[in-house]
Every structure is written in C-alpha cells, then in structure tokens.
Amino acid sequence: MSKDTTTEAKIKEAAKRVFTNKGFAGCSSREIAKEAGMNVALVNYYFRSKEQLFNVVFHTVMDDFMLSMKDVFRMKQPLETKVRLFIEREYEFITKHPEIPGFIVSEMNRCEKGDSNKQFIMDEIAETGIFEEMNQAQIRGEMRKIDLFSATLILMSNCHFPFIAKGLMQEIHHIDDEKYAQQLVLHKQYVIEMMIGYLFPAKK
Amino acid sequence: MSKDTTTEAKIKEAAKRVFTNKGFAGCSSREIAKEAGMNVALVNYYFRSKEQLFNVVFHTVMDDFMLSMKDVFRMKQPLETKVRLFIEREYEFITKHPEIPGFIVSEMNRCEKGDSNKQFIMDEIAETGIFEEMNQAQIRGEMRKIDLFSATLILMSNCHFPFIAKGLMQEIHHIDDEKYAQQLVLHKQYVIEMMIGYLFPAKK
DNA sequence: ATCATTTTTAAACACTTGTTTAAATTTGTT
DNA sequence: AACAAATTTAAACAAGTGTTTAAAAATGAT
Numbered sequence: 046m047s048k049d050t051t052t053e054a055k056i057k058e059a060a061k062r063v064f065t066n067k068g069f070a071g072c073s074s075r076e077i078a079k080e081a082g083m084n085v086a087l088v089n090y091y092f093r094s095k096e097q098l099f100n101v102v103f104h105t106v107m108d109d110f111m112l113s114m115k116d117v118f119r120m121k122q123p124l125e126t127k128v129r130l131f132i133e134r135e136y137e138f139i140t141k142h143p144e145i146p147g148f149i150v151s152e153m154n155r156c157e158k159g160d161s162n163k164q165f166i167m168d169e170i171a172e173t174g175i176f177e178e179m180n181q182a183q184i185r186g187e188m189r190k191i192d193l194f195s196a197t198l199i200l201m202s203n204c205h206f207p208f209i210a211k212g213l214m215q216e217i218h219h220i221d222d223e224k225y226a227q228q229l230v231l232h233k234q235y236v237i238e239m240m241i242g243y244l245f246p247a248k249k
Numbered sequence: 250m251s252k253d254t255t256t257e258a259k260i261k262e263a264a265k266r267v268f269t270n271k272g273f274a275g276c277s278s279r280e281i282a283k284e285a286g287m288n289v290a291l292v293n294y295y296f297r298s299k300e301q302l303f304n305v306v307f308h309t310v311m312d313d314f315m316l317s318m319k320d321v322f323r324m325k326q327p328l329e330t331k332v333r334l335f336i337e338r339e340y341e342f343i344t345k346h347p348e349i350p351g352f353i354v355s356e357m358n359r360c361e362k363g364d365s366n367k368q369f370i371m372d373e374i375a376e377t378g379i380f381e382e383m384n385q386a387q388i389r390g391e392m393r394k395i396d397l398f399s400a401t402l403i404l405m406s407n408c409h410f411p412f413i414a415k416g417l418m419q420e421i422h423h424i425d426d427e428k429y430a431q432q433l434v435l436h437k438q439y440v441i442e443m444m445i446g447y448l449f450p451a452k453k
Numbered sequence: 454a455t456c457a458t459t460t461t462t463a464a465a466c467a468c469t470t471g472t473t474t475a476a477a478t479t480t481g482t483t
Numbered sequence: 484a485a486c487a488a489a490t491t492t493a494a495a496c497a498a499g500t501g502t503t504t505a506a507a508a509a510t511g512a513t
Contacts (some may be wrong), residue, residue, distance in 0.1 A: 155417035202410035212357035
C-alpha cells in the first residue's frame with residue numbers, strides 16, 4: 046500500500062493537523078482519531094500513547110520547518126543574498142503553514158528543561174556554518190557587528206511573529222483574513238528593507 | 250477585609266498565574282483552586298464557570314498589558330522619543346511578566362471570530378491618537394512612509410517575540426535562563442537602534 | 454481451505470474534567 | 484443569644500480523558 050495512505054500515515058497526518066492547530070493540551074486522542082476517520086484504539090496501537098504520537102509529529106514538523114532554512118544557509122551566495130532569500134522563503138513557507146510558528150514556540154516552552162525530545166533538534170542550523178559565515182563577514186566589515194544571538198532573534202521575530210500574532214493584529218486593525226494575507230505580502234518587503242539596511246549598512 | 254486578600258481576589262490572582270503560564274486548555278479548575286488554597290466549588294461560587302473566570306482574567310491581563318503602551322502614546326514628546334520609550338517600557342514590563350505576550354497571542358488565536366469578549370478590547374490603542382500622529386509625521390517627511398499596520402507589527406514583533414520564543418532560542422544557542430535574560434538586555438538596544446534607524450531615516 | 458499473524462473494532466478501565474448540590478460553618482444584625 | 488445571610492466544605496454528578504482488553508475481521512502464507 047502506498048506510503049501516505051497507510052493507517053499509520055493517516056493518523057500521523059491527522060495528528061499533525063490537530064496538534065499544530067490546537068496544541069498538545071488543546072485536543073484529545075479521540076479528536077485525532079475522528080479527524081483520521083479511525084477508531085481511538087488505533088492511535089495507541091500504532092503510536093503507544095498520545096505523548097509519543099505528539100513527539101513523532103513534533104519532530105516531523107521541526108524537520109519541515111528547518112528544511113528551507115538549512116537550504117538557504119548552505120547556498121553559495123553572498124551573505125546579504127542569503128538573508129534576503131531567508132526572509133523570502135520563510136514568508137513563502139509559513140504562508141502555506143501559518144499555524145507552525147505558533148505551534149513550535151508554544152510547545153518549546155511547555156516542556157521541562159532539558160527534554161531529550163527537543164534537545165539538539167535545532168543543532169542542524171549551527172551545522173550549516175551560518176554563524177561562522179556571519180562572524181567572518183563581521184570581521185571583514187561587511188556585516189554590522191551585532192551579537193549573533195540578536196541577529197538570529199531579529200530575523201526570526203520579523204518572520205514568525207506576524208503569523209503568530211494574527212488574531213491580535215486583526216483585532217487592533219479590524220481586518221479580515223483576506224486583508225491580513227495582503228498586508229503580510231507588503232510587510233515582507235518592509236522587513237527585507239529594514240533587515241538588509243540594518244545588518245549591511247556599508248552600502249555606498 | 251482588604252481588597253487584595255478576599256477569597257475572590259485570591260482566586261483571581263491564582264487563576265491569572267495558572268492561566269498565563271499554561272493557557273486555558275492547559276489547566277483545570279482544581280489546579281486553580283489548589284494554587285489559591287481554596288475548595289474547587291469556590292471557583293464557580295464566585296465566577297460561575299472556568300470560562301467566565303478566564304474572561305475576567307483575560308481582560309485584566311489585557312488592561313495591564315496596554316497600560317504602559319497607552320501611557321507612552323499619550324505623552325507630549327516627539328514621535329521618535331515615543332518609539333524609543335515604547336520599546337524601553339515594553340522590555341521593562343514584559344521582563345517582569347514574561348509569560349504575558351505568549352498568553353495573549355495564543356489566546357487571541359484560540360477563539361472563534363468575532364468573540365465579543367475579545368472584540369474592541371484593543372481599540373484603546375487607536376484612541377490614543379498614535380496612528381494619526383504617525384500619519385502626520387509621515388506627511389511632514391519626519392517618518393518613513395510605511396504602512397501603519399506594518400509599523401505596528403514590526404514594533405510588536407521585536408518587542409514580544411523575544412519573550413514568546415524563549416524556549417526555542419535557548420535550544421538554538423544552548424543558553425540558560427540567566428544568560429538569556431542578559432542577552433535580552435543587549436537585544437533591546439539593537440532593536441531600538443534598528444527601529445529608530447528604519448522609521449526615522451532623515452537624520453543628517 | 455487452513456491457520457497464524459496483523460489489523461480493526463467495540464467495550465470497558467480507572468481517572469480527571471467542569472459543575473452542582475446540600476449540608477456545615479462563619480459572619481453580621483438585631 | 485438568636486436568627487438570617489453569606490461563605491465554605493465535602494460529596495456527588497455526568498461527561499470526557501488516555502489507555503487497555505479481548506473479540507472480531509482482514510490479511511497473507513502454506
């Protein structure tokens with residue numbers, strides 16, 4: 046039977062939809078089973094427990110999330126181009142999966158410190174060598190001398206928060222889903238302009 | 250009996266702690282009662298239901314959250330000073346209540362559209378006249394001609410995301426709570442530098 | 454066709470959930 | 484002190500939780 050249509054895969058996909066939209070605490074095993082069109086017992090037959098199913102889903106989502114990131118970071122392009130592409134790709138990817146950033150940040154805060162399921166999962170970013178590259182660019186005077194923690198955080202803040210805070214922003218400005226999507230297309234351009242201008246000020 | 254030590258106030262304070270840290274779905278009535286050192290039935294005796302208690306807490310948190318915001322926006326200061334002060338005060342306030350931004354954005358996304366409990370709650374921001382002030386500054390050429398939705402969103406992204414994404418950022422950079430707090434002090438300065446530089450580029 | 458294995462099902466498990474009840478206690482008033 | 488009102492309590496309610504069980508159905512090998 047084709048890989049994506051096995052019972053196991055169907056449950057996993059249903060769980061991904063439910064978990065990412067409602068969070069671990071916000072849904073039940075039965076809701077996931079119903080979303081998959083399956084009997085409740087099958088969830089535990091294939092994944093042992095709600096917790097283990099969640100861990101599988103979380104890892105899958107994380108891998109998807111970091112795929113395009115790593116892609117861009119490993120490109121043979123000037124750093125400035127990489128930053129521009131990073132923002133472009135993040136908005137492209139998250140527009141298709143708008144619930145993912147909120148899911149990741151809230152579930153990363155939920156666990157007790159040093160949860161082995163979440164540890165080391167982000168190390169692949171450092172392994173692309175992006176931080177060394179930024180460091181070199183700073184030494185050569187091509188990039189603003191800003192702490193790399195903050196460089197990362199500013200980039201992520203401006204790429205992810207706009208999707209996480211959709212409900213809040215819609216209340217402030219009284220705009221519907223369609224208008225919000227339009228605003229984000231515009232917003233991405235401002236973010237690129239601001240980030241490039243700040244991180245690479247040496248132009249001219 | 251003093252206002253803050255009545256049974257009702259104690260339950261409300263306990264509920265605020267529990268709700269803001271774990272979210273509506275992430276906790277039970279009994280957990281709130283235990284946190285307050287009270288019998289479970291008292292929660293419903295004073296607040297009718299978990300949902301109504303949540304609404305009371307949510308409104309209280311929102312009012313706290315917007316208080317310093319509105320304060321700054323109503324000051325008789327140049328717009329640039331207001332933006333600088335806004336960032337300073339946001340970091341100051343949220344450092345004391347780091348769980349609030351994540352609580353607000355996630356609970357604003359949880360509800361069905363047009364939830365009367367959350368509607369109009371943000372209108373006080375517009376009522377400070379900050380948007381008109383920005384508009385005038387743009388006309389006078391003192392502020393970059395950026396859509397005011399995006400101006401708001403960029404400001405909030407860089408003030409709130411750093412606290413929402415603490416767990417995620419700690420995993421990426423392998424740093425503990427103390428080090429993270431230090432990084433945020435530094436980060437605030439970068440944010441001020443970037444935001445002022447971007448929004449008010451006319452300098453010299 | 455037989456039979457062992459895997460998959461699926463309905464039902465039940467013990468426990469927690471939000472909420473309500475009715476009795477007990479405390480409080481304030483006369 | 485006596486009594487009514489407000490407060491607090493333990494207990495129970497039905498419904499929902501994650502999980503397990505054992506029987507039924509489907510599958511594949513001989």
